[in-house]
Amino acid sequence: MARSNRQPSEVLLADLRARLEALAIRPGSAEPSIVRSGYQPLDALLPGGGFRRGTLVEWLVEQPGAGASTLALGAARECCAAGGALVVVDGTGEFHPPGAVALGLSLEELLLVRTASPEDEHWAIDQALRSPGVAAVVAWPERCGPKAVRRWQLAAERSGSLGLLVRPARVRDEPCWAAVRLAVATVPVVLPAGATASSVGRRLRVEWVRGSGVVVGKTIEWELGHETSAVPRLSVPRASRRA
Amino acid sequence: MKRVLCLAFPFRERVGGPERRGPALPDLRQLASWCEQFSPLVALDEATSSLLLDVTGVAAWFGGESALAERLLEQLEALGHRPAAALADTPGAARALARRREGGAVLIVPSGEAATLTALAELPVETLRLEPKHLAWLTALGIERIEQLAALPRAALAERFGQELLKRFDQVLGRAAETIVPHRPAPTLVVEQTFEFPTDSLELLAAAMSERLAVLVRPVAERRWGVERLEVRLNGAAGVLAQFTLGVYCATARVDYLLELIRLRLERLRLSEPVTGLRLAVSSEAPLGCRQQELFPAGSTRDDRHHLGELIDHLASRLGSDAVVRAKLRADYQPELAWQAQPALSSPAPSASRRVRERTKEATEQPVLRPLRLVRRPRPVEVLSLVPAGPPQVFRLGAKEHRIVRHWGPERIETGWWRGRGVRRDYYCVETQPGGWCWLFRELPGGRWFLHGWYD
Numbered sequence: 068m069a070r071s072n073r074q075p076s077e078v079l080l081a082d083l084r085a086r087l088e089a090l091a092i093r094p095g096s097a098e099p100s101i102v103r104s105g106y107q108p109l110d111a112l113l114p115g116g117g118f119r120r121g122t123l124v125e126w127l128v129e130q131p132g133a134g135a136s137t138l139a140l141g142a143a144r145e146c147c148a149a150g151g152a153l154v155v156v157d158g159t160g161e162f163h164p165p166g167a168v169a170l171g172l173s174l175e176e177l178l179l180v181r182t183a184s185p186e187d188e189h190w191a192i193d194q195a196l197r198s199p200g201v202a203a204v205v206a207w208p209e210r211c212g213p214k215a216v217r218r219w220q221l222a223a224e225r226s227g228s229l230g231l232l233v234r235p236a237r238v239r240d241e242p243c244w245a246a247v248r249l250a251v252a253t254v255p256v257v258l259p260a261g262a263t264a265s266s267v268g269r270r271l272r273v274e275w276v277r278g279s280g281v282v283v284g285k286t287i288e289w290e291l292g293h294e295t296s297a298v299p300r301l302s303v304p305r306a307s308r309r310a
Numbered sequence: 311m312k313r314v315l316c317l318a319f320p321f322r323e324r325v326g327g328p329e330r331r332g333p334a335l336p337d338l339r340q341l342a343s344w345c346e347q348f349s350p351l352v353a354l355d356e357a358t359s360s361l362l363l364d365v366t367g368v369a370a371w372f373g374g375e376s377a378l379a380e381r382l383l384e385q386l387e388a389l390g391h392r393p394a395a396a397l398a399d400t401p402g403a404a405r406a407l408a409r410r411r412e413g414g415a416v417l418i419v420p421s422g423e424a425a426t427l428t429a430l431a432e433l434p435v436e437t438l439r440l441e442p443k444h445l446a447w448l449t450a451l452g453i454e455r456i457e458q459l460a461a462l463p464r465a466a467l468a469e470r471f472g473q474e475l476l477k478r479f480d481q482v483l484g485r486a487a488e489t490i491v492p493h494r495p496a497p498t499l500v501v502e503q504t505f506e507f508p509t510d511s512l513e514l515l516a517a518a519m520s521e522r523l524a525v526l527v528r529p530v531a532e533r534r535w536g537v538e539r540l541e542v543r544l545n546g547a548a549g550v551l552a553q554f555t556l557g558v559y560c561a562t563a564r565v566d567y568l569l570e571l572i573r574l575r576l577e578r579l580r581l582s583e584p585v586t587g588l589r590l591a592v593s594s595e596a597p598l599g600c601r602q603q604e605l606f607p608a609g610s611t612r613d614d615r616h617h618l619g620e621l622i623d624h625l626a627s628r629l630g631s632d633a634v635v636r637a638k639l640r641a642d643y644q645p646e647l648a649w650q651a652q653p654a655l656s657s658p659a660p661s662a663s664r665r666v667r668e669r670t671k672e673a674t675e676q677p678v679l680r681p682l683r684l685v686r687r688p689r690p691v692e693v694l695s696l697v698p699a700g701p702p703q704v705f706r707l708g709a710k711e712h713r714i715v716r717h718w719g720p721e722r723i724e725t726g727w728w729r730g731r732g733v734r735r736d737y738y739c740v741e742t743q744p745g746g747w748c749w750l751f752r753e754l755p756g757g758r759w760f761l762h763g764w765y766d
Contacts, residue, residue, distance in 0.1 A: 128766075132746030136682045136766035152618050159683070163763060164637035164649045166682035174637045178618070178654055180625055181633045194624055200617030233766075253745040255715045264716040269747065 102229060105141030108289040109273060113247070114280030118142055122246035123220050123230040127239055127276060134271050135251040136207070137170060137291075139231040143203040144172050146229045151202025154195040156180045158188035159207060189215050196222035196230050203229045213242045220244040239276060248277035254288060311421050314490070315349070315363040315379060316404035317386075317393040320413055341391070342493040348372075348382050353401075354493040358409065361393075362401050364490055379416040387414065399426055401490055402482035406430060406437035423483050430482070431457035438482055444475045465641035470728060499592040501526045508547065508584030515544075515585060516573055523565045526590055531598075536561030539594035542572060544579075545587040552579050557631055557655045559619035561596035567623075574627040622654045631655045643725045644733055645684055645762065679739070681749045681763030688760035691750065699757070701738060702750060707761060713743035720752075739765065 101117040103110055110116050118124055124142065126135035147153045153176050155162055160181060164174055180195070182188040189211055195204045196219050204223075208215075216232075223230045236250060254270040268290040275285045319338070342352045342361055349363035365378060372378035375397055383395060395416040396407035403426050407417055410433060419429040430437075433456050435448050447470075453459055459467075459479065468476050480486035501522045509515065530537060538561045543553040556571055625634045635651035642648055692706040701717050719738035726732045735751040742748065747765035752758070 130744060130746050131683065132742075132748050132764035132766055134747070134766065140682070151614055154621075160686055161683040161763075163645075163681055163684035165639060165645075165680040166684075166763075166765075168639065169679045170682075174639065177637060178622070179635050179637055179651065180629065181635065181651075182629060183633075187629055191625060191629065194621060198617050198621040200614040200619075200621060253741070253747060255741055255743050255745055258716055264718055269741075 100227075102142065102146045104138070105145045106138065106289075106291075108287055109138070112273065112275065112281065112285070112287050117145075118229055119246060120146070120229050121224045121227045123216065123223055123232060123244065125238075125243070125245040125248040125277075126231070126233045127236045127248065127250040128233060129236045129252060132253070133251055134253045134269065134291075135233045136205075138251060138271070138273075139205050139233055140167055140170050140172060142229070142231055143205050144170065146203040147172075147176050149202070151228075152176050152178050152200060154178045154180060154198075154201050154204045156182060156188055156191045156195060156204065156206040158182045158185065158209065185210055192219055192230070192232075193222055196228050197226055198228070199226045201226065201228045203231060205231045205233075207233045209235065213244065216244045243277040246278055247275075250274040250276050311366075311399055311484070312364065313366045313369070313375070313397060313399065313421070314401045314404045315365050315382075315395060315397045316401070316408040317345070317361040317363070317382075317395050318405070318408035318411070319359045319361075319391060319393045339493065341386075341389075344389075345382070346494075348378065351490055351492050352494075353490045355405065358405065360405060360408065362404065362490055365397070375418055376416070379418065383414060383416060398429065399423075399484045400482055401488050402438065402478070403430060403484075405439075406433055406482065409437060423485065426483055427456075427460060431455065431460075435459055438478055440475060440478055444471055447471065468641055499526055499530065499595075500589065501591075502587065502589045504545075504587035505585070508586045510581060510584045512573070512576055515576065515588070516569060518588065519572060519590065520565060520569050522588065522590055523568055526592060527563050527565055527568070530592060530595055531563035534598050535595050536563040536598045537568060537592050537594075538596045539592070540568060540572075541589075541591040541593050542575075543589040543591075544581070544585045545589070546581070546583045547586055548583065551581055551583065551585060555593070556627060557623075559622045559655055560616070561598055563598060571623055571627040574624060578628060626653075626655050643723050645680070645723070647726075648680070679765070681747075682766045684749075684763040685761065688751070688762045691759050691761045693750070693752075693759040699752075702740060702759065705740075705750065705759065705761070712746070712748075714740045715743055716741050723751075737762070 100120050101115050102120055103117040104113060124139070126139055128135045143153050153172065155167075155177060157179060158181075162179065164177065164179070167177065168174060180191045182191050185208070188206070188208060192204060192206050192208065193215075195201050211234075219230055219232075222228075230245075232245070239248075239250065250273070252272045254272050256267045256270055258264065258267065270288060270290050272286060272288045275281045275283060277283065319341075338354055338356070338359065338361070342354045345352045345361055345363055349365050349368055351364040353362040353364075354360075355362060365375070369375040369378050372381060379395055379397060383393070386393060392413035394408050394411035394413050396404045396411060396419070397416065398404040398407060398419040399421055403419065407419065407429060411417055417429075419425055434454055435456055435458075436445060438456065438459075440448070448454075448459065453462070464476060467479075477486055481488040503518055503522055505518070527537060538558060540556045541553065542556060544551045554575055556568070556575065558568075558571070562568065622634055631653045632651075634654045636654050637649050638652055639649050640647060689707065693702045694704040695702055701719065702714055704711060704713050706712070717738045717740045720736035721738075722734075722736055724732070724734040734754040736754065737749060737751045740748055740750055748761055749763040749765065751760055751762055753760065
């Protein structure tokens with residue numbers, strides 16, 4: 068049946084052309100290649116306003132509880148919003164899914180892989196990054212050489228997945244195959260007299276360690292928004308929970 | 311919606327027979343075979359002397375469900391049997407209703423969960439075929455009829471009785487699937503090969519398996535079905551060297567794919583001696599899904615799910631099916647029990663519409679902030695508080711001292727007394743001087759402190 072209105076078909080053709088261009092840039096996907104980090108101050112730091120799909124991002128931490136996993140999962144949440152699964156490779160057996168739900172992640176899209184040895188962990192990260200059905204991979208590889216990271220980088224590049232790796236700060240000066248390497252720390256807050264704990268949110272510091280487009284050593288600090296960290300809900304002592 | 315007809319034969323009744331006994335097991339088997347003229351799938355329930363007929367989509371050939379049931383009962387009566395019959399959406403409901411009926415009559419419950427529940431409302435909970443301990447607990451609580459059970463909140467039922475009771479109840483109402491196992495077992499698909507010489511070469515094993523797999527899969531593929539579970543056994547001179555079950559996310563008839571998964575498992579095997587033979591058996595098969603290619607994938611497409619299925623197969627083949635899981639939140643306040651892992655192989659990804667529903671549900675529930683890392687066993691820490699039973703000021707973990715600059719809490723979690731291992735804890739989220747957020751709790755009574763997690 069011939070279309071009487073010419074305008075919609077032109078709009079349709081323009082849309083199809085845009086999708087074809089996207090496919091030419093990254094075969095197999097018509098999704099935009101930049102993914103927001105989920106945190107506005109961090110987006111402002113990143114060239115292009117976010118992370119690029121098909122790359123690795125390394126988050127370096129001095130100690131547990133520094134907040135890097137919160138940022139990594141925030142980026143994973145944004146990455147999976149357009150479709151695709153999130154694979155969490157947990158070599159420690161400590162990943163706690165209710166914590167991810169509190170950050171706004173949907174467990175329906177999350178596939179958790181629990182590994183017993185570093186070899187299995189590295190292999191699972193590699194497999195997950197190779198899969199075109201996976202939008203993002205989050206992992207905490209404790210010990211891995213540059214060769215393994217290079218392999219992951221190639222796997223991510225091929226499939227278009229985003230690899231988010233939380234690593235110890237001691238690898239800071241090691242060769243970097245990630246597109247971006249960031250050091251993350253929680254800045255202890257000195258509360259002014261009379262202030263309550265919840266009057267100030269969680270303060271994070273992110274330092275640009277490696278990657279193009281930003282001066283090495285550039286540091287930003289910001290307070291996590293209430294939409295991403297439910298601090299106010301903890302501020303009120305909760306009623307005794309008797310089931 | 312599935313439609314199931316249950317024929318409940320009385321244990322002590324037979325029209326015109328001198329013994330006045332119900333059909334013995336061999337007779338029931340014969341009757342099950344005889345009933346196959348009315349249904350392609352007939353199951354035999356020996357314990358209740360019943361037959362279950364899957365009549366989904368069959369009734370139209372007989373002029374409706376009522377006509378089908380009447381014709382079946384008439385012919386059975388001519389054979390000397392007067393079973394009670396009930397037709398409902400689920401095997402559980404049909405069985406429960408048939409058992410409470412008089413012989414020779416049929417009850418047809420309209421399709422739908424509400425209609426099923428209405429029909430079952432007055433029946434005693436025993437008809438649900440629950441575990442004896444669950445039945446004893448329900449009796450102790452004064453819950454005798456199904457309508458009383460249905461009125462209880464699901465979260466409380468799950469906490470007190472575990473998931474089993476809920477699953478059984480959901481199966482009866484049609485919210486969860488219940489398989490009807492046909493009385494006539496499907497032909498077993500097995501191939502075996504004995505080698506002329508023992509071998510420990512992975513390549514030779516793979517080549518032999520490839521040939522045998524092709525023979526095994528061909529009859530399955532000809533029916534447009536695929537392998538869902540494959541049993542692999544390697545024999546040595548002294549007996550079985552290794553055996554494992556290979557599961558796949560979506561049924562497949564691709565020999566190369568199955569071989570690739572077997573290789574992943576073989577690479578991890580440490581064989582104590584050379585292999586003298588192998589045996590492959592299909593233990594579960596399912597219809598092959600048709601997959602249409604899409605030019606422009608948008609959002610979570612079928613293609614995405616297909617790729618994810620392949621990833622799950624690969625991961626589970628090497629790491630084991632328990633290592634590749636989906637997380638499901640549980641209605642339990644105790645942090646260790648707040649979620650459960652379900653093997654991804656046995657819990658397929660939900661449809662897009664369900665994902666939207668779940669997302670909306672999660673968004674409206676506003677979950678409380680929980681740590682991203684929960685240590686497997688709470689680690690004892692030394693804590694200094696300024697006032698007894700007050701918030702922590704400093705804690706020492708190993709040799710390291712952490713000064714607390716601010717805290718949130720306490721959040722009292724007191725639960726699980728019915729499990730016999732109740733917990734009573736005061737939780738604090740704390741920010742420490744080196745710059746970390748931890749989750750500490752004070753155990754009550756006793757006042758010992760533990761580190762339970764990190765807000766990483």
